Amino acid sequence: xxxxxxxxxxxxxxxQGIERVFHLGDSVVHALAGIDLRITAxxxxxxxxxxxxxxxxxxxxxxxxxxxDAGHYRLEGRDVTTLxxxxxxxxxxxxxxxxFQSFHLxxxxxxxxxxxxxxxLAGLPARERDQRVRQALDGFGLADRADHRPDQxxxxxxxxxxxxxxxxxxxxxxxADEPTGNLDRATGEEVVHLLEQLNSGGVALLVVTHDAAMGxxxxxxLLMEDGAIRHDQLMxxxxxxxxxx
Amino acid sequence: xxxxxxxxxxxGAARGNRVRTALLMLAMAIGVAAVVTLTALGDGARxxxxxxxxxxxxxLVIVLPGRTETGGINPGSFVSTTPRDLTVDDAxxxxxxxxxxxxxxxxxxxxxxxxxxxxxxxxxxGSTAEFIEVRQFKMAQGQFLPREDWNRGSQVMVxxxxxxxxxxxxxxxxxxxxxxGDRRFRVIGVxxxxxxxxxxxxxxxxxxxxxxxxxxxxxxxxxxxLVEARNRxxxxxxxxxxxxxxxxxxxxxxxxxxxxxxxxxATFDKLLGTLTLGxxxxxxISLAVAxxxxxxxxxxxxxxxxxxxxxxxxxxxxxATIRAAFLVEAALLSAxxxxxxxxLGLAGAALIRALYPVFPAYPPDWAVLAGLGTxxxxxVLFGVLPARNAARLDPVTALAKR
Numbered sequence: 001x002x003x004x005x006x007x008x009x010x011x012x013x014x015x016q017g018i019e020r021v022f023h024l025g026d027s028v029v030h031a032l033a034g035i036d037l038r039i040t041a042x043x044x045x046x047x048x049x050x051x052x053x054x055x056x057x058x059x060x061x062x063x064x065x066x067x068x069d070a071g072h073y074r075l076e077g078r079d080v081t082t083l084x085x086x087x088x089x090x091x092x093x094x095x096x097x098x099x100f101q102s103f104h105l106x107x108x109x110x111x112x113x114x115x116x117x118x119x120x121l122a123g124l125p126a127r128e129r130d131q132r133v134r135q136a137l138d139g140f141g142l143a144d145r146a147d148h149r150p151d152q153x154x155x156x157x158x159x160x161x162x163x164x165x166x167x168x169x170x171x172x173x174x175x176a177d178e179p180t181g182n183l184d185r186a187t188g189e190e191v192v193h194l195l196e197q198l199n200s201g202g203v204a205l206l207v208v209t210h211d212a213a214m215g216x217x218x219x220x221x222l223l224m225e226d227g228a229i230r231h232d233q234l235m236x237x238x239x240x241x242x243x244x245x
Numbered sequence: 246x247x248x249x250x251x252x253x254x255x256x257g258a259a260r261g262n263r264v265r266t267a268l269l270m271l272a273m274a275i276g277v278a279a280v281v282t283l284t285a286l287g288d289g290a291r292x293x294x295x296x297x298x299x300x301x302x303x304x305l306v307i308v309l310p311g312r313t314e315t316g317g318i319n320p321g322s323f324v325s326t327t328p329r330d331l332t333v334d335d336a337x338x339x340x341x342x343x344x345x346x347x348x349x350x351x352x353x354x355x356x357x358x359x360x361x362x363x364x365x366x367x368x369x370x371g372s373t374a375e376f377i378e379v380r381q382f383k384m385a386q387g388q389f390l391p392r393e394d395w396n397r398g399s400q401v402m403v404x405x406x407x408x409x410x411x412x413x414x415x416x417x418x419x420x421x422x423x424x425x426g427d428r429r430f431r432v433i434g435v436x437x438x439x440x441x442x443x444x445x446x447x448x449x450x451x452x453x454x455x456x457x458x459x460x461x462x463x464x465x466x467x468x469x470x471l472v473e474a475r476n477r478x479x480x481x482x483x484x485x486x487x488x489x490x491x492x493x494x495x496x497x498x499x500x501x502x503x504x505x506x507x508x509x510x511a512t513f514d515k516l517l518g519t520l521t522l523g524x525x526x527x528x529x530i531s532l533a534v535a536x537x538x539x540x541x542x543x544x545x546x547x548x549x550x551x552x553x554x555x556x557x558x559x560x561x562x563x564x565a566t567i568r569a570a571f572l573v574e575a576a577l578l579s580a581x582x583x584x585x586x587x588x589l590g591l592a593g594a595a596l597i598r599a600l601y602p603v604f605p606a607y608p609p610d611w612a613v614l615a616g617l618g619t620x621x622x623x624x625v626l627f628g629v630l631p632a633r634n635a636a637r638l639d640p641v642t643a644l645a646k647r
Contacts, residue, residue, distance in 0.1 A: 096561075109257065
């Protein structure tokens with residue numbers, strides 16, 4: 001069984017027997033096959049594995065974008081699998097931040113407006129939004145890019161805007177799907193540093209990546225294959241060891 | 246999401262795709278413009294007719310032979326069923342009615358008018374001196390028919406402006422003779438040009454004393470009797486008294502129809518009002534078409550903005566928020582298109598008025614309100630389905646597709 005060393009009471013996220021099945025024509029694909037996983041607050045986890053191993057599906061389930069066909073998902077002690085879509089949206093709004101490979105910025109909105117979007121959707125007053133956006137722009141080194149639209153920004157700047165947007169609601173967990181996949185090495189590293197900085201600030205960070213070098217930076221590494229977690233490894237003395245070994 | 250944010254988000258989305266926005270607004274605009282312009286035409290026709298009828302003369306009561314309404318049984322019903330003709334004596338008898346100010350008998354026929362070698366077919370009206378007062382015509386030259394015994398007229402004639410221009414193009418008309426059949430009439434007056442009224446063009450009329458007209462057409466009946474009531478309030482009493490007098494004279498049989506100008510006006514008003522409604526209904530179809538276009542465009546928009554919708558969901562937007570965003574966008578675009586179309590329709594009505602100055606083509610208020618209201622309603626109605634589709638979009642697939 002893949003479990004972290006943390007005790008049950010500390011677990012921020014707890015997955016039990018999570019299954020996700022896709023029907024493609026006649027064939028049945030088990031994208032997730034009986035996943036059990038515990039994540040404590042502030043962890044830094046890299047999810048790795050070949051294409052189609054279920055990494056993204058795991059991320060979607062954790063982000064409440066996708067519903068498991070079986071199993072239980074407890075987020076901060078609350079079973080969120082049974083929530084209605086709107087209740088899940090509310091949880092996403094407050095507790096979860098997403099970072100995508102392709103940034104997913106709204107092209108017609110400026111950097112500042114993109115960052116403010118989650119607060120707009122949550123119905124925060126304009127004054128508080130402006131204040132937080134200004135802080136975020138300063139903090140992410142985007143102060144002089146506030147009024148630029150995404151097509152006027154570099155790849156690294158776009159991803160920084162996306163990360164600023166993902167963290168503006170001060171979520172408990174940041175889910176990043178190949179955050180450096182569309183960036184060159186140097187910019188990618190910049191972005192990773194930024195994410196790690198946020199993680200050291202207390203946000204749990206879960207990164208799906210193909211990049212072994214990036215995966216090696218995490219303190220915990222999940223190796224997935226055929227919808228199951230084959231190895232759950234913790235970094236000890238610069239080397240990964242299976243958590244339950 | 247706050248209302249202000251919802252509005253500015255929708256405006257932003259609309260401005261984000263200008264072609265789509267322009268297309269949608271154009272569709273709505275055409276629909277509303279069609280309603281405004283067509284109802285302006287319909288209502289213009291109504292106003293035009295009402296105005297024309299008002300021009301016939303005020304406080305007018307018209308007697309025509311024959312019965313067009315069912316009257317029930319009276320003593321006359323057993324004596325005869327053939328309607329009696331209206332005669333000059335009937336007309337004279339109407340002067341007894343206290344509510345009646347003036348009476349003008351009317352005999353009408355077409356005949357050949359000739360002056361020298363010129364020959365023209367024309368409408369000859371037999372009447373009396375009162376005709377000009379009842380119809381409120383003006384003289385351009387000379388005098389109207391003299392006051393004389395209705396049964397013995399002199400051989401004089403008053404002609405319309407156009408007739409004068411055609412028969413006497415280069416010479417004074419007064420004092421000249423016009424031959425009608427085997428009689429000669431001396432022209433004693435020319436009517437001022439007025440245009441048409443009551444279906445006959447007064448500018449082409451030749452007016453002669455009623456007795457002579459009857460003799461020429463070899464009849465002793467009248468086409469109409471025009472009765473002028475003393476004032477507006479006397480119209481109804483005049484109508485009643487006229488009916489009674491004619492009934493007495495016709496052996497108790499109610500064999501004439503008495504209509505008032507008001508009744509005619511009301512009928513035409515109603516008729517053309519209904520026509521305007523019908524035209525508005527036809528124009529409203531274009532609004533329904535516009536609504537369907539709104540739906541299509543919004544559906545395409547939802548498909549194009551899948552990843553944006555997926556993102557909004559990932560960022561914590563509820564289904565209701567996304568639904569509201571798309572509905573507000575559809576409503577805003579419809580409203581903007583409707584206002585644009587309203588301006589377009591007013592311009593169309595103004596153009597019609599510029600081209601045909603006699604035609605008062607103004608859109609009625611109710612049509613404008615209904616047009617704008619329907620545009621908004623259809624916009625929102627047909628925006629519901631796309632908005633629901635957007636709200637139901639699965640965020641995972643929406644985000645996966647670029």
